[in-house]
Structure formats: C-alpha cells, structure tokens
Amino acid sequence: MRVHVLQLAYDDDEPVAARVERAAALVSGQRDADLVVLPELWAPTGMNYDLWTAHAESVDGPTVAAVAEAAKAIGAYVHAGSIVETAGPDAPPEARGPQGRGLWNTSVLIGPEGDTLATYRKVHRFGFASGEPQLMEAGEQLVTADLDLPDGRVRIGLATCYDIRFPEQFRRLLDAGAEVFVVPAAWPARRVAHWTLLGRARAVENQCTVVQCNTAGTHAGVAMGGHSQVVDGTGVVLAEAGDGEEVLVVDVDLDVTRRWRADFPVLADRRL
C-alpha cells in the first residue's frame, strides 16, 4: 500500500478558499498513491476556535467537494482530514447532537471515484474548558472502512488527533478488524514528543500500522508540531516528517505486520 501523507503548513494569513485550492492541487499531484492523507481541520483554520463556526460546512460542502474531485482525478483513496461539520441552520433538534450545538470535528474518507465512503466524528474533544468541548458535539461511533487495493482488501480504523491519547479506542478499532489506523491532527509543537511516542505505542500494542498526518505552521499563536509519521505494526518508523510542509511517500508492506502478528502472537494473550 503506497501512502502519501500531506503535512500541510499554513498560517492565519492564508485565506481558507486559497488553502482549499492549494490542498486540492497538491492531492491532484499524488498520482502513484493508493491512499492520500490530509491533516485535521486544515481548511477551517486549525486551532483558531473563534473562526470555526464561520467556516463550518456540511460533508457535501466545498472543501470535501474540492478534495473529492482531486481524488477522482488520481483514482486514489483520500482521507480528506477533518472539517468543522455543521448540521445546518434548519436542522431539527434531534439532528444537532445531545448538546444541541450541531457542530462536529468530522473526518471524511473519499473513494477513488470521488464518493464519500466514510465519515468519522471525533470522539474525544480537545481543549478542556475551551475549544472543542465548548463548541462541538462529541462523536459517538467507531468507524472503520475497507480499501480495495491492488494487493487486496485492507480495513482502516479512523481516529483524530487527541483520540490517540485514548488506547481503548484503538483496541476497539483493532477488534473491529482494523489493520491500519489513520490519524489526522493539528497537534502543537509543544507536545510533539507525545504525538510521535503515542503513535508508536498504538502501533506496537495493537500490531497495527499507524499513519499520522499533522499540520505545520502557526494558528492563532499556536505553533504546530509537524512530525507526521508512518509506523508499521512491528513498531518500525517507516518515515517521519520534519517541522515544515512536507509530503511523505511511504510503501507499507502489510504482510510484514501480518507475519509479525503470527510470529509474536501477543494479542492472543489479552485478558479482558
């Protein structure tokens, strides 16, 4: 499986429409990829909470449409990172989530025909007394999706940024058959050592490949950490980005991890 991880860098002065156009063009250039991955909330201004409502859109809105067109052009699966999803002003109360806010941090997986294959609403909201817990609803569902690749079918499990601190979510994705976890993020530079460590931990403990796509640049005064990485299920870091904009092109041999699961069957020793 060839994965292209697009670690986008942007600052507050790049207009959202320009960034969507730039990212879609970048996706269109990834011609050899099986799976292209973008970061969390890259269009609606990353960590700039104050602008989220203004840039919220539905899953069939302009950001996903632009990325979907690029996915179709290259015939690849594209994890479009996440958007601020809105239920829309006319949504009935039952469609606005338990807290009635009607906003979610939603990841979107697009298929090679440009169709939306899966959406995942971030379960663990980051920000403590501000940001996501104040403004957004929490997702309530685990999401996996099957990719039909030239070498066979692979099931991926979706998670977003802060979720990576919660190993139980990844265990449940493993139990749902995931072999690869795809984790877009807007993870700050200050704690980037946690980001890389936790990615390796989720890979080793679940014997799964982990694809992490972070952001670079500075949003609302917060410097983003970069260091996107791809870790195989034996714990080997196949590639790691630096601090700035970068595209990682990584060939993941899923059989390496499958053989490792058979050779070192630690998951069979779980006691619940």
Ligand SMILES: O=C(O)CCC(=O)C(=O)O
């Ligand atoms: O957990 C962290 O340190 C960062 C998480 C985060 O930035 C997010 O989920 O948006």
